[in-house]
Amino acid sequence: MSETHETSETASGSSAVDPLALPGLLRPAIEAASEEADRRADVPTELYGALRDAGAFRLLTPRALGGSQTPLTTVLKVYEGFGRIDASVAWLVWNANFGFVGALLDESATERIWGREHEPAFANSGMPGTAVPAEGGYRVSGHWRIVSGINAAEWLVAVVVVLEDGAPRMTAAGTPDVQLCVLGRDQWSVKETWDVSGMRGTGSNDVVVEDAFVPADFLAPLDAPLDAPLRIDEPLYRGFLPSLVLPGCTAIVLGIAQAALDETVALVLTKRNSTGATLAESPRTQYVLADSEAALQAARLLLTSAAQTLQDAAERGDTPTLEQRAALRAAMTHAAQVSRRTLVTLYELASSTSLYRGNRLERLFRDGMAALQHANHSALPMEAAGRVRLGMEPGLGLF
Template structure:
């Protein structure tokens, strides 16, 4: 049965053997191997949010998060790159000319993206874009880079009719940017997260998209707040990594002896810690998926997600963050000295999970912003 007959939910299962086989090469090469990237591309793993007419799944956000979590259980770096490259919704924002250009070579353009804002200056036929973006995952394997930039006018940010800075998305081909090999990190080595420099590059109007107008493609997935299709993916990944850590400890515990005699699996402390951790992960997972389903439901009605719904999504993400961190620490402790051995799965899962939890989408200000919304205040966070 093909991926398209079975749907995207089977992607992690179908690619499991390839992902596991590439683990050592990812660590050593500090990037996803080209062979694995090609398998991911061929399977449709980068088309989760791409419109159907371009060969994509156009899958609901709830489904997409389940896929990210599934990959997170296999490997954090692979899951992270799959999440970061799923920018196929860009076709719903760009005009026909821009879409035709980006998708000229087929249904699987690979996108890298960065969220730190650059600067764009209006020029004839488009914009002159400049900026430096750090830790851009998957950029060396990408065909396109999509960045956020603030449109400047007379040396200051140009304002929209709503009085907010004019922030847009800019798509650049791989040959328009420079990549600096700066990805010397402690975890998720396989993401190839390097620095990108763009210096006064022309981006034509057809490759520039806006957030503050309705999507060109008016279907359920694209009716709502487009950034909501991006934000929660990292949280789904860390939930998968944390669950994998539990699974590895359970496997280890049957043979690992304790100071007091017997195996770790026979320890009441280990039994309670594992049960508590799995219950907490399942609750956090259900909360995140429920918040995503609410966003999906708004799209099905042809409505944008409300501020309250977006706040609930961010709160669910922050909750998943807290739970995943607690579970990873608990499993690391249960593993004892085995958790510090290179080559032990728990050691790598802990490293990878903690690095993933450092993503800006997981930071406390987002939980504070969700609380402000509950009290009737402006969230005070861009693109919330």
């Protein structure tokens, strides 16, 4: 990652760091706060502020709202760059980048959200809550688990299903009415549940909302770009919106696995076996390292290619096909499988070194395994992609 910190201009006229330079720019602050974040099981306030001030949370925000409106393939490189430094920070950056909702919401809502001196702080959850129509808006309720960065967030972007007479309201397309809903900090409570072994610095606690009134202009259909004009009509937002979110976690695990590989390469040059030879002299070590490097690079290229296809379709104004979306999900699951295999193989290769807390390989392994537990990395999306290949419906939400 280049250490050159190029700048550009935002809509507000302020200078902004080139997104690709952000991981290198913020590395010292991230590394200085790493142990505190792990100990506290949450992101330190100073580090969160540094990330926000540098622009790490406005990658997908429209330029009209002061964001960098960064292409998806570039955003994935940024996420991977953070993943190579610290998994928890990368996860927070991914989860906080929900500024694209500004392209969907009415201007009355964006004025309240962005009408402050600093960048709004988002958290999000794709688990569905419920929204019941009420005069002027909706009554929203839900219990969202594992919401990363919630203690630092000012706004929660949650998926809700609109209910009528206790059942999902159906759209003209015959599907449940699923909306993105933005809630303010005073509308939810946090349950401190994040007592885990990996990705501790994300502070991914539970969130509860009980019958909160949300004005209608703070909700937007999740498939709005496919069915209706955008308020801020830019190519980045014209495709299938979940594709701006879904592959971010996969880019992060590729970064974690790459960092583990880099650490292992440095280790085997000095670590010796029982005969006194370095591990680097072993043909098995040489094979494992070369094989892992090739596998990660191939998985990275496949993920980038699938994302680029969707990005190109949006820029042309084409509706992304189900097959294109399936290719992205298949690439994500494949990259997750490669990353898992790489982490396990390198953990074994490093032998007892991998056991010690304070050793970076130990931290990368437990953080990587935690990130790979995300639902996006399960076998279900690959099964859904297989159904699409067979001409069937995917049978999976947000696909």
